[in-house]
Amino acid sequence: MPGKAAEAGQIYFDCDATPGHFSRMEVMLRPEQWSIVGSLKADMLYREGEWSPSAQLRLSEAEGRRWIGIGLTASVPTKKIVREGASVTIAIIRKAGDGTPSQETLGSLPLGQALPFEIALDGEHLTIKLAGTTRVMDVKLNGARKIELGCSTGDFKFIDILAR
Numbered sequence: 634m635p636g637k638a639a640e641a642g643q644i645y646f647d648c649d650a651t652p653g654h655f656s657r658m659e660v661m662l663r664p665e666q667w668s669i670v671g672s673l674k675a676d677m678l679y680r681e682g683e684w685s686p687s688a689q690l691r692l693s694e695a696e697g698r699r700w701i702g703i704g705l706t707a708s709v710p711t712k713k714i715v716r717e718g719a720s721v722t723i724a725i726i727r728k729a730g731d732g733t734p735s736q737e738t739l740g741s742l743p744l745g746q747a748l749p750f751e752i753a754l755d756g757e758h759l760t761i762k763l764a765g766t767t768r769v770m771d772v773k774l775n776g777a778r779k780i781e782l783g784c785s786t787g788d789f790k791f792i793d794i795l796a797r
Contacts, residue, residue, distance in 0.1 A: 652681035657783035671794035680709035686787035
């Protein structure tokens with residue numbers, strides 16, 4: 634798992650998943666950590682059959698039944714490898730209990746451009762600041778929490794991820 638801790642508890646995860654594969658990292662949160670800040674960037678996209686390039690950063694219950702976070706997705710219609718001139722779709726993603734995951738699309742991000750974000754949980758209210766948008770929503774995460782970072786079929790960077 635290619636992840637490394639930076640100073641002051643920051644995480645930098647160079648998530649480079651070859652076509653048709655994925656990579657992921659999980660970090661358990663301490664009880665007093667209620668927010669996550671950092672940036673996410675797509676550097677390269679691959680085309681591979683039914684697999685779409687994607688990356689996710691999620692705040693999740695330890696057992697993973699409920700989560701909410703940020704997703705980047707793209708389609709690569711012709712070239713095998715895309716390094717420039719493309720963009721990824723930005724979305725807020727969530728799953729509540731045994732329900733089906735859902736998403737709210739917010740816009741797009743050019744390859745190579747970092748997307749700063751902040752996710753803060755206050756009781757059962759969660760605030761996401763992302764792509765010039767602020768969303769406040771009700772969410773219930775029981776027990777221990779973790780950060781889940783992952784990508785598939787592309788090269789994505791999780792930059793200076795910090796739980797506080």
